[in-house]
Amino acid sequence: AQKVTQAQTEISVVEKEDVTLDCVYETRDTTYYLFWYKQPPSGELVFLIRRNSFDEQNEISGRYSWNFQKSTSSFNFTITASQVVDSAVYFCALSEALPGGGNEKLTFGTGTRLTIIP
Amino acid sequence: EAQVTQNPRYLITVTGKKLTVTCSQNMNHEYMSWYRQDPGLGLRQIYYSMNVEVTDKGDVPEGYKVSRKEKRNFPLILESPSPNQTSLYFCASAPQGPYGYTFGSGTRLTVV
Numbered sequence: 034a035q036k037v038t039q040a041q042t043e044i045s046v047v048e049k050e051d052v053t054l055d056c057v058y059e060t061r062d063t064t065y066y067l068f069w070y071k072q073p074p075s076g077e078l079v080f081l082i083r084r085n086s087f088d089e090q091n092e093i094s095g096r097y098s099w100n101f102q103k104s105t106s107s108f109n110f111t112i113t114a115s116q117v118v119d120s121a122v123y124f125c126a127l128s129e130a131l132p133g134g135g136n137e138k139l140t141f142g143t144g145t146r147l148t149i150i151p
Numbered sequence: 152e153a154q155v156t157q158n159p160r161y162l163i164t165v166t167g168k169k170l171t172v173t174c175s176q177n178m179n180h181e182y183m184s185w186y187r188q189d190p191g192l193g194l195r196q197i198y199y200s201m202n203v204e205v206t207d208k209g210d211v212p213e214g215y216k217v218s219r220k221e222k223r224n225f226p227l228i229l230e231s232p233s234p235n236q237t238s239l240y241f242c243a244s245a246p247q248g249p250y251g252y253t254f255g256s257g258t259r260l261t262v263v
Contacts, residue, residue, distance in 0.1 A: 037193075068251050078241060078254040124193060128251070138184075138209070139252060141193040 035129045039142035054110045056125030066128040067108045073121045157242045157255035172227045174242030182245040183225040187238040232262040
């Protein structure tokens, strides 16, 4: 069965510090996809990134970067120079193949609540 | 604007009183799904649908029903709500392929 582990339940850092959110996954699929979603205090889920299992290149988007390592089954998320607006719950998720095809079932981790202290 | 719309945003109901949470998407997506979010448990899939008239159980389907009569709509039905169904519910849709879901704004349901 698919599993996503976010061991960090809550993290607090002072504004402008860098912070890394960990994500470890388990799957038997050879083709899979990993995602990060942000849930700000307003409650909606905001898509941040999708990465397929064949692409291990790190990705950077502004202050956000993602480190995908198949050897350790990890897909970690780093925020550089954190800001108060980064305060949110962050979910890592893994998609698995459905019986009828497609990869639309997302298995979520339990989330990491990030608080940026001004 | 491309979006998933679910209603209501907030709902307080009593045990046993049937309710429906509506979900509609305007992106012509094939896949739709319902998730519930509970503290410490993350989001868990309730039901999903791969297309019109095609639905299947997710991880926590007990106590819920769904239907997919039209491509754009995927209502969640609680025939006899119980307090353990108090939760934050999300509807989501996705195109065919591993693109990830677009989520609605959530429905916070309280069953007393």
